[in-house]
Amino acid sequence: MKSDPIHPPYRMLMGPGPIDADPRVLRAMSAALVGQYDPAMTGWMNETMGLYREVFRTDNQATMLIDGTSRAGIEAALVSLLEPGDRVLVPVFGRFGNLLREIAERCDAEVHVIEAPWGEVFRPEQIEQAIREVQPKLLAVVQGDTSTTMCQPLEALGEICRRHGVLFYTDVTASLAGNEFRADDWGLDAVTAGLQKCLAGPSGSAPITLSPRAVEVINRRRHVEAGLKKEGDDDARGLRIRSNYFDLAMIMDYWSEARLNHHTEATSMLYAARECARLLVEEGMDNAIARHRLHGRAMLAGVQGLGLRPFGDVDNKMHNVVGIEIPDGVDGEALRRTLIQDYAIEIGTSFGPLHGRIWRIGTMGYNARRDAVMTTLAALEQVLRHAGVTLNAGGGTGAAREIYQEG
Amino acid sequence: MKSDPIHPPYRMLMGPGPIDADPRVLRAMSAALVGQYDPAMTGWMNETMGLYREVFRTDNQATMLIDGTSRAGIEAALVSLLEPGDRVLVPVFGRFGNLLREIAERCDAEVHVIEAPWGEVFRPEQIEQAIREVQPKLLAVVQGDTSTTMCQPLEALGEICRRHGVLFYTDVTASLAGNEFRADDWGLDAVTAGLQKCLAGPSGSAPITLSPRAVEVINRRRHVEAGLKKEGDDDARGLRIRSNYFDLAMIMDYWSEARLNHHTEATSMLYAARECARLLVEEGMDNAIARHRLHGRAMLAGVQGLGLRPFGDVDNKMHNVVGIEIPDGVDGEALRRTLIQDYAIEIGTSFGPLHGRIWRIGTMGYNARRDAVMTTLAALEQVLRHAGVTLNAGGGTGAAREIYQEG
Incomplete structure (x- = not known):
């Protein structure tokens, strides 16, 4: 079959995302590749971690990229935090709440849902009431649900979660950098995002950040990959995470100074993700x-x-x-x-x-x-x-x- | 933190991959984005399917991209084909055989392994013997294992698998386009790849092709996502696939004319994947x-x-x-x-x-x-x-x- 080099028609993308990428992000993606363990590459990985700490407003060491679209980030968080049978509370106020529910169900978690009419958000008391009833391990809620345009206020929820011993996870793909968000001040344990909204990049890389508390929960299930295991490597006692690709314990090892090989980092997407964050940090x-x-x-x-x-x-x-x-x-x-x-x-x-x-x-x-x-x-x-x-x-x-x- | 636009040091990447991307692939990635359902976009998706049919040498309708690195493609194939308890045979002759084994284990499949010394490959009789003993649902083997540089001959295995009623899956990330490979002639049911080796692209997109037989097995587990379900949508009876992101039934729906929304396609990586295949098809x-x-x-x-x-x-x-x-x-x-x-x-x-x-x-x-x-x-x-x-x-x-x- 005969086909031509890519030549997109002119568009101004004013929908709910993806939107036009910043030309500087597109240019970054056309930069040459380097080796996976080249000091230049590992240096950019570390820079990317630092830049996303500023974007998420967090001090979390475990701040990195998942190589996939935003729903890859969601699945990585849920499959690594939830074991079969764990209770999770999902307040749903649009399609992406339903997605969190569906992914949590596929982890064989015991999923409890509360629903708000499309076009509305939850009051913190409603969520606290449900937490009292369900006593979940995890609260999972999106900040912005593009299906309804609504933005769930999160600032009061971290304190509620702490009081009830609940882990607090949010997906901010639709909202990050366009709306107030403070991972640490608001008590978040896990946050996932994507590039294709206010970050002005293409879909395909999912920034994530994990609190020390979340890291501890995940590392209880840390198992080194068979092909990489060395004498004396001790696996954690917890149930092995069901996904290899989304095993955050292994992905943290890859992004740590140990650089334990996992996937081959999607270098061009890392260039894009780094540039998205760099431009935001430069702007403030x-x-x-x-x-x-x-x-x-x-x-x-x-x-x-x-x-x-x-x-x-x-x-x-x-x-x-x-x-x-x-x-x-x-x-x-x-x-x-x-x-x-x-x-x-x-x-x-x-x-x-x-x-x-x-x-x-x-x-x-x-x-x-x-x-x-x-x-x-x-x-x-x-x-x-x-x-x-x-x-x-x-x-x-x-x-x-x-x-x-x-x- | 202050950081500069990306500016890679000059490198010639002569390792086992990733290697330097073709400059035409890098240029393709800097093309502007279009909307997810823009006719230009869906047209490129269809073109990409056609191009990869030529690269894999197959007529399989279900030929598409997984948005992630090559191991994302592997996990998508295994988690969609295998149910907990299914028997799988994995001939291991290097690190990537161990990866197939590990991913299959995480699917809770019953994994049987035969091993060849690193630096050697298997004779078909060895594999047939193991198939006789194990009677697996699936044979999963890599074609090329970069850890040892070996290339497992596959051409005799399809007929063996057919004779024993076994599905035949291979990962060709390391070998595709650099070594003879014929998905249909060799009787493959599922094949996964990556861009970062002989395809001359960056890591981050995983081409995949599925035979009608594999599609049938996967579609027995087809469940439409909660947020997308319409009156009269019938789910299949089989066990829901454990991963949402890697649910090949849903991903096939997204790449079909139905265009049922799943992830937001990683547009720039699709441009790259399309250009990699386009250059190969142009070369022959x-x-x-x-x-x-x-x-x-x-x-x-x-x-x-x-x-x-x-x-x-x-x-x-x-x-x-x-x-x-x-x-x-x-x-x-x-x-x-x-x-x-x-x-x-x-x-x-x-x-x-x-x-x-x-x-x-x-x-x-x-x-x-x-x-x-x-x-x-x-x-x-x-x-x-x-x-x-x-x-x-x-x-x-x-x-x-x-x-x-x-x-």
Whole structure:
């Protein structure tokens, strides 16, 4: 079969992610490879650990990358922390809560779920009540669930977990760097992420951080790989972790000064992950979050200025994505196609109960920019009018400009 | 923390992999992203399936990528094919055989191992004998084990497996595109690979192909993810696959026209994987294998021309890597450091029982080139002499040139 070198059509990706990668991240990926144990390579691994400590706001030594997409990070955390029969509590407020539930079930954990209606979040008292009832080993909850755009407040949960002797895990793929997050101050034991949202990179690498408490739990199940075992190597007593690829005890050994061989690190993805974090640290995490807050406010105001209704509890939505109710009589998918065809702008569809009911527009990572917000609103006005929706001409961009003038 | 944009030191990676990526593959990775369901993206996914069918020499519909390093592909194959208690036979002739064994054990399969001394391969009769005794569901064997450089002949095994009703799985990460391989003609049911050897790409994507028979076995365990299930979606009766990330039934749905959402495809790695296969198909698989054979012969002749002893059964070694016994009195690691410091050439160390006994030199992918072979031999001569080894001046490059003159 005959095929040509890759040559992507021009796009501005304003959906809920993946979004356009920062050009500096793309350039980093085209750098030459070096050997797996080259001092340059192990130096970058150590730098990457340090950079992600700043991104996660943690002092955790065990801060590294899982070689896979964000759900690889989730599975690594759950399969390494949970043994068959362990109780886990999963508060579900959208599709990604269901994913945590499903992965925990596949670990043969005893999974207990509480559910909030899509478009809402949980109050800490609800979660504490469920913890009292379930007495789980682990609380597993996503911070941001892109399926609903909601952002679960986490700051009160760490203290609750400590009080009840529960490990506290969150996935921040959708929210990290776009919304306030503090792994240590908030008492997190395990945190996983991905690059393809506010980190402005491609999918394919999953940063993770583990508290000393989580490391201790995992290392009770540490077993050195058969082919690497040396005289005197002592395995831990605990049940061997079910996955080799996601065995965090082995992955920690690989990222430690011992450098025990595990997988062959995905070097180009490490370059990407390192560059994503480097750019955020250079900008400053507070500045990055403020940038997402500003452009998110402008997009929300613009959408409302066009006369559209945002979805759900907007006080608890992520800064970096907004759900928009599709006006009556409009074919949501047809409008998305027109936006791509005429303006090369991609906005998001939705899943499950919200399918056909809302669009999702992101303002994240490289696309958390004034021109991206203004261009999207201008194009949206045109395609909505074309679809027969009555709206305020200029109302979207006008409302967004007001936000920018306030600053 | 302050860190700079990535800027790798110059290297020529002549170890057993990863090796230098082809510059065209690196360029492909710096292409802009598009949305996950953009017709451009799904078109590239389909192209990638077609290209890997040519690389694996198969008509299997189920030919796709696993988003992770090569061991992610191995784990996906084993965890999806094996249920707890299933019998699997693993012929082990090096470290990567031990890896298959370990991953199968973690699936709670009943793992039976036969072992060949490191440096040798199995005769088909030995494997058939073990199949008779064990009566496994699956035979799992690597084609090339880089730890020993050996290449297990596979062509007779498919017929044996069919006769005994056994599924036949191989990992060809180390050997694919550098050595003859024919998935369909040889009766393979599952094959996994990686990009970082003869495919001339970075680690981080694992091509996989599954025969209709393997697909049927896997689909008996197909369960649609909770968050995606629709009215009337029927789950299969079989035990749910233990991993979500490596659930090949779900991954096949994602790569099918149904496009059921699973992970967010690692777009840049897909660009890389597609380009690796595209370059091979453009060159022609037979030509690519002939190129590896030629440069492998030249390197072997050169090493012998220097008076060094190749390791193991050289008639059964992979074309793309050679093991070299470290001469008495030479500090193997010190010599490797000098090679990098003075010539920027990396050659490989070794694992387990061979550690400190052999070096491994690769001639693969982008580095299966005459200048790479000649430069490595010239540099090797210098550092060996510097280390006090008595050798034939010019004997390495001279012997290699003779091979090139024969053609």
